[in-house]
Amino acid sequence: MRPASxxxxxxxxxxxxxxxxxxxLSLVRYHRFDPSSWDNAIFEQGIKGYAQLGAPIVDIKGxxxxxxGDHFSPIIALVAPFYRVFPSAQTIxxxxxxxxxxxxxxxxxxxxxxxGRFRGTAIAIAYGLSFGIQSAVQSxxxxxAFAVPLxxxxxAAYIDRDWRRVIWWTLPxxxxxxxxxxxxxxxGAVLWLAGERRRGTVLAAVxxxxxxxxLLVVIPHFNPSGxxxxxxxxxxxxxxxxxxxxxxxxxxxxxxxxxxxxGFLALASPWVLLALPVLAGRFMADKEFYWGTDWHxxxxxxxxxxxxxxxxxxxxxxxxxxxxxxxxxxxxALVFAAVMQVxxxxxxxxxPSTYDxxxxxxxxxxxISLVPKGASVETDIGLMTHLATGHxxxxxxxxxxxxxxxxxxDLDSNLGSPVDVIGYAxxxxxGTWKLILDKDGYVLARxx
Numbered sequence: 001m002r003p004a005s006x007x008x009x010x011x012x013x014x015x016x017x018x019x020x021x022x023x024x025l026s027l028v029r030y031h032r033f034d035p036s037s038w039d040n041a042i043f044e045q046g047i048k049g050y051a052q053l054g055a056p057i058v059d060i061k062g063x064x065x066x067x068x069g070d071h072f073s074p075i076i077a078l079v080a081p082f083y084r085v086f087p088s089a090q091t092i093x094x095x096x097x098x099x100x101x102x103x104x105x106x107x108x109x110x111x112x113x114x115x116g117r118f119r120g121t122a123i124a125i126a127y128g129l130s131f132g133i134q135s136a137v138q139s140x141x142x143x144x145a146f147a148v149p150l151x152x153x154x155x156a157a158y159i160d161r162d163w164r165r166v167i168w169w170t171l172p173x174x175x176x177x178x179x180x181x182x183x184x185x186x187x188g189a190v191l192w193l194a195g196e197r198r199r200g201t202v203l204a205a206v207x208x209x210x211x212x213x214x215l216l217v218v219i220p221h222f223n224p225s226g227x228x229x230x231x232x233x234x235x236x237x238x239x240x241x242x243x244x245x246x247x248x249x250x251x252x253x254x255x256x257x258x259x260x261x262x263g264f265l266a267l268a269s270p271w272v273l274l275a276l277p278v279l280a281g282r283f284m285a286d287k288e289f290y291w292g293t294d295w296h297x298x299x300x301x302x303x304x305x306x307x308x309x310x311x312x313x314x315x316x317x318x319x320x321x322x323x324x325x326x327x328x329x330x331x332x333a334l335v336f337a338a339v340m341q342v343x344x345x346x347x348x349x350x351x352p353s354t355y356d357x358x359x360x361x362x363x364x365x366x367x368i369s370l371v372p373k374g375a376s377v378e379t380d381i382g383l384m385t386h387l388a389t390g391h392x393x394x395x396x397x398x399x400x401x402x403x404x405x406x407x408x409x410d411l412d413s414n415l416g417s418p419v420d421v422i423g424y425a426x427x428x429x430x431g432t433w434k435l436i437l438d439k440d441g442y443v444l445a446r447x448x
Contacts, residue, residue: 010121011108018128019101021346022137026093028349029138030385032358036295038381038395040140041388042067043076044092048388050080051087060384062224062398069222070229072178072214073143088389096137096145103152104128107306110156111330114314119330126330126337127306130261131344132298138345140385142296147176147183148303151274154187155307158271159314163196167203174210178219178228181211182277183300190270233285243286250291251283257293258301263332266308268315268322274304309333360412363440367408370436370444375405378425380417382410383442400428405447407433412441421445 029036038060046056046067056067056076068074079095107127111120127133136142150173157165170187173180184207192200219228258275259266266272278301282290290297313329341347348354358364368386371377376392378399387393387408394402396409396417407425409417418424421443425433432448 010112010117011105011124014108014121014124014128015101015105018104018125019097021349022097022100022133023094024349025134025137025346026097026140027090028354029140030090030093031361032354033361033364033383033386034358035381035383035385036139038384039142040089040092041381041384041393043141043143044083044089044385044388045393046073047076047079047083047092048087050077051084059402060388060393060395060398063394063402065224065398066222069219069224071143072219073146073176075146075172075175076143078146089385092141096141099145099149100128100133100137102149103303106149106152106156107303107310110152110159110307111310114159114310115330119313120310122330122334123306123310126261126333127302129337129341129344129346130302130306131257131293131340132300132302134345135294136296136299139294139296142299143177144296144299147173147180147300150176151183151300151303152307155271155303155311158190158194159307159311161194163191163194163199166191167199170203171206174207174214178211178214179281180300181207181214182281183207183274184210186274186277190273193270193273233287233290244283247288247291250288254282254291254293254298255279258298258305261302261333261336262305262309262312263325263329263336265312265326265329265332266305268312268317268326269308271311272305272308275301278304306333360440360442363442367437367439367442367444371406371408376402377406377408378402378404378429379408380410380413380415382413382415382417383408403429406436406444408442408444410442 042058042060045058045060049056058065058067058070061070079092082095083091104124104127108120108124111123113120115123136145150169154166154169157169166187170184173184185204188200188202188204188207190200191203215228220226223229282297289295309329313326317323317326364383364386368383371387371391373390376394377387378394378396379387380396384393384395394404407421409421411417411419422433422435422445425445433445434448436444436446
């Protein structure tokens with residue numbers, strides 16, 4: 001095989017292998033009834049609405065709740081055609097794996113193009129195994145998965161100094177999530193620093209104006225309360241300064257890991273400026289889970305820092321020391337990634353215990369089978385991901401105005417669900433209820 005052919009096929013091979021690992025982790029967790037949260041079910045309901053050529057109604061957030069009143073993420077409609085053919089939670093999980101795999105191919109391609117096959121491949125492997133991507137896969141589907149290939153493509157165009165292509169790959173970020181408008185503005189600022197003053201200024205203005213339009217007009221229009229619910233996450237009754245200074249060690253660790261992935265070489269590229277508004281927004285939020293490296297919150301940072309790494313290695317630096325260190329950037333990133341795999345989410349795939357049957361799996365399948373397709377059911381997050389396919393699902397925290405046919409709680413998972421299921425159902429929803437199954441902590445009741 002000619003060198004050019006190997007360089008062309010390497011990104012595809014890496015995308016297939018790493019994408020396969022992402023899908024495997026997601027599907028293993030799904031079949032083991034190991035949910036991370038209610039998010040996958042929420043997005044499945046929204047995508048199901050688009051697949052039925054209707055509004056993205058998410059009853060989990062409240063009966064008849066339009067998802068556009070929660071997060072502005074119309075881009076998830078791109079999954080709807082596939083969901084219409086394969087209506088399943090697994091479809092959503094595989095879609096995320098594909099999106100992440102595409103970004104791996106992009107990073108590999110641009111790395112090989114500018115740094116050579118070995119260094120480009122090493123960087124792509126380090127990127128694909130980075131903690132931000134693995135934590136996101138472990139957290140099931142989230143809309144920001146769409147931002148990852150877009151940021152990688154925009155970054156690749158930046159390295160190529162193709163400013164027009166940077167803009168075209170950046171603009172769709174406005175449809176991924178409402179707060180990514182500030183990332184669009186940051187890309188405009190980077191273009192401005194690169195000498196593209198007019199394009200950079202226009203892009204920054206579009207990002208900020210679009211974000212404020214969505215936050216102040218679009219989301220309130222669809223939200224029952226007429227507001228953006230997450231506006232209160234900044235401060236939470238405390239001053240922003242108090243929040244920023246809370247648990248500084250945890251935030252410093254997040255910073256160290258985020259930039260340490262690249263041996264801190266990402267800091268030598270202007271592209272790394274995109275990470276600042278993302279990190280600032282997280283550190284100013286009053287919820288502790290934003291501050292660490294878990295969940296999906298570091299996902300969008302991964303293509304940013306690795307594109308910045310490639311750009312830094314591809315630049316001519318005045319400092320002799322920096323030139324010498326930058327030449328070793330791929331090796332540094334690969335070694336860092338290797339060390340991080342010891343307790344990584346993907347590491348469970350090589351452990352035999354991962355494939356042991358969940359002792360409650362048979363009971364979980366039995367209780368789900370007792371809820372007819374098309375029936376409405378109020379539940380906690382225990383089996384929510386599995387119930388969302390084929391059922392109209394409500395969450396017990398927002399279902400007071402709902403009229404479910406069934407109530408199903410997982411009492412063994414310490415989710416705060418009512419122990420007296422019959423009493424709860426009659427007290428909240430009225431009517432007469434009958435106990436259908438009480439097994440292995442799963443309790444199912446049906447409205448008579």
